[in-house]
Amino acid sequence: MTAVTHAPVAPPEPGLTPDEIVARAEAMVPALVERQAETERRTYYAPDTHEAFARAGFYRILVPRRFGGYEFGVETFMRVSMTLARGCPSTGWMYSFGSAHTLAVATLFGERAQSELFACGDFICPATVAPGGSARPDGEGGWLLDGTWSYCSGAPYATHFMGHVVVDGAPMLFVAPRDQWRRLDDWGGQLGLKGSGSHSIAMDGGRVPGHLTLPIHLSQVAVTEGTPGRALHGNPEYGGGPLSVMLLGSAAVVLGMAQGALDAYEELMRTRTTIFPPFTTRAEDPDYQFWYGEASGMLAAAEAAMTNAIQQWSRTCAAGPEAFTRERDVRLATISREVARLAWRAVEGCLFPTAGSSAVRDGQRIERIWRDMSTTHSHAGFAIFLAALANRELSRARFGIA
Template identity: 70%
Template sequence: MTTLAPSAPAAPPEPGLTPDEVVARAEALAATLVERQAETERRGYYAEDTHEAFSRAGFYRILVPRRYGGYEFGPETFAKVAMALARGCPSTGWMYLFGAAHALVAGTVFEEEVQAELFAGGEFICPATVAPAGSARPDGEGGWILDGTWGYCSGSPYATHFIGHTLVAAGEGQPPAPMLFVAPREKFERLEDWGAQLGLKGSGSHSIRIEGARIPGRHTLGGHLSMMAVTEDTPGRRLHGPEYGGGPLSFMLLELGVLAVGMARGALDAYDLLMRTRTTSFFPIVPRTEDADFQARYGEAAGRIAAAEAAVLHAVQQWQALCGKEPAAFTREEELRLALIGREAVRLAWGAVEGQLFPTAGSSSVRAGERVERVWRDMSTLHSHAGNGVFLASLAPRELAQAHFGPAAG
């Protein structure tokens, strides 16, 4: 391992900024996103002026380590910011979260020399995918030549870097092994192939193509991000402290719960307005706010969303608390347990929207482009995410039990 001489930490643009202030900025900006949802969907990603506003607000530095000019506000502040943005515009919240979240990954798994290179600009916007794609061949100097296309790279329009996986040859008679790599912006091209999906049309989830790019060996790691153990310490824990020693898998999957809660809160906001401005369809004709059935539906949805928010934010707090213990405490079993809390938050939030709000909002309120309709589409599309629809739905519960009791017989 190459160890650099210690250098003075870089100061962020606003050294006195606090976590509460940055969350308040997100809530204020989220209110401006509501009327821009259709525009964002048409474009396929949020606007340049929105990106600039996020930059000025410090959102792209929340998880960047302090020594590199970041605010290092931690996962809970990041979750609250992303949740607020998803409440204003689901696509914008999704694109922001999956672009900015991986500063935590980079600050955890890479060595000091690499981190100094990755975070040199202060801001870090880095989509990441877990499905291996493309190919890599040795360059003869300890690095790799990459070729391929990686799909669903949420956050790619304003990306500074990209984290992906590919397969490389292992020993004789062995199957190919996964390799993680990080590539800077000048090494890849964003394809114009996003926007035809049912929902999250404005989430900037374009494909990324790499052609013949040389990636230094120090910018790669053997293995797969979802399987990386942190029980024997991490470079980030040694460099920055315990919150850069947590499990990447669990935090990545908790992010789905964070987004689901934000989206559902946006639908509840729209339903609240309908309650105040619409009447019942059947006699007695009264404002919906005075009708017992509408009151019950609103209350049921509000309770489920509040429970989902409490669950996912407390899970993030548990994640941070585990980081504060010795590295051995962050076991695979703990990772899976936390990840499954994220799944339950998705279920609660989706149950509120799909079961209570969407069916009773009224036909005119679920036309194409209406806020309730858009949230329903976006949350439906969230369910197609492999982390939620495949891993958390079937693999994670079984693996959690195996981690606790031991492998299944046979």
């Protein structure tokens, strides 16, 4: 077991509970809805929103307690991410992808690295799984990195960056402090998620100490022999499969987006009338009742699947390192695919086509959500891994085929 040398640090609000922090996210939803256009123009959420998130404790949800975090766990983090995405898809995406990798750091790195990386309490660390750039030894056991890594959601307020680089034909994961890289102004031209802060990160001889690197690829990590985080913190959730929890986090944000679309559709149900006789409110019309009910049922099923998947993930962590096999990790990941598919079917099949032309004009809430959800289809996790690779890998693991 890793020796403990770091004196525990109390979080800012030691008595804060998971339900209270979720309630804080819920209270922010109306303001996030109102600021969606502004967020898109800026390409990331506002500085005062970032400060509000910090005060609320959002950036410490997954940070271990001994380093000043709340250690509330994956369920609370997913609930907050989903809630923020319900208000503003771009904001939810940027927050989630900037904060989710806290769990990977707390799971995979040793105490020396964690005490350094979590020194400030708040931890924001966008990550990319695609290797990029180049690395050369710095002569002191560390590395000097050069290159550009794209799609680093969460970059504007990041304290660190997690990336991959190929060294001698094998991937190396690294975490670079903020003063070793620069953010490029290259985001906002996509169809959707224009405000998600998914800028590129560039390094020109950025120095990364050896203890902030690992000879692994984040999507291929095996945890069946235990992890430094499980031993250090005594919390099973710092020993779970990184692949499944990353993809479940993505699906939670997509589900939150769809729930936001249902909120907008409900408002239209209450305030708009039918265009064909008999003229009634949409809420009184049998067809609109059907479309609303159909979408609502899909999203309720998606949320139930998401909740159960998170519970399965946590139970598997608690069962011990040997329980979190690759098969288990990939099987849980496939649930995230089905959650996202149900969310998309609800929006694309029920809500968007029946909301009316005025509701899908540029800048309208349902129009923006449709654009944002459409853009998620191009994300490598959904478009490549979950769409094809995960099925094959799950089957190979199940039948013992190398």
